Amino acid sequence: MDRLTVRDLLRDLLGVPTSPIVLQVGGAPNTAFSVLRNDPSRVSFLMVNTGPSPVFVVPQAAGQPSSLNGVRIEPNGGALSVMWRDDGEVTGWEWLGISLGTPGTMLTVSNVIIPGDQPHKPAAGGA
Amino acid sequence: MQLFGPTGSRNFPTDRNPTRIAVGAFAGVVGGASTTFATYTVPAGRRCTIWSATVNGVVITVLAAGQTSEQIIRVTKPGPILTEQVHDIIQAAAAVGTRVQHDKSTIELAAGDILDVIVSVTAGAGVVQAGGGLSGVEYDA
Secondary structure: OOOHHHHHHHHHHHOOOOEEEEEEEEOOOOEEEEEEOOOOOOOEEEEOOOOOOOOEEEEEHHHEEEEEEEEOOOOOOOOOEHHHHHHHHHOOOOOEEEEEOOOOOEEEEEEEEEEOOOOOOOOOOOO | EEEEOOOOOOOOOHHHOOOOEEEEEEEEEOOOOEEEEEEEOOOOOEOOOOOOOEEEEEEEEEEOOOOOOEEEEEEOOOOEEEEEEEEEOOOOOOOOEOOOOEEEEEEEOOOOOEEEEEEEEEOOOOEEEEEEEEEEEEOOO
């Protein structure tokens, strides 16, 4: 069978079909919000801070995000990339974020396992 | 896990609300006069990188005996503390066409710093046609 798309290659690589999900999420300033919902089928994600303030993000099990707790993603395009092969199950956990000073906006691009080759329907409010 | 972006609280300095700075002038300086061809003060809460500051002068009327001309690029830091970046001189009795030209590049300035480009001529009949300027970018500290 010919491998004509990246999705074909990913299926060969991972052994399962996957599909990307692109979402824009946001939150009020200085208030924790869900950037990515828990999804054990998520194999990788990229989150980009498109807002003007730093955003701290943590996997939900690490507690509430704050300026003293989390991975700091710089404003105006700073990004965090997580992949199951490097980072394990934390890739599929819920990730919380907090924007310091101004409303937060985050662009997320997730890659999730799907049954068959059907596009994955994202859950409301986070992937 | 890979994190992309600078580790500082901001991105690149010149991304921080930048303003282009360009000041300069050109005129004759007669004996006994001192002309500031460019002056710039960094506002509070800002920093500035001056990419280029120039000063020049050419004698257009022969300088008298004992008459000289100075060409100065100077940073005054709060205090005030004068730090001269360029200070040259056209000697007494210099002939028409005698010239001085300097270009100072990449001067970092903090809030309150003043950059001046000055040409002065001591008393006498001689005249120096002079000029100077500066250009750079100002951004949030």
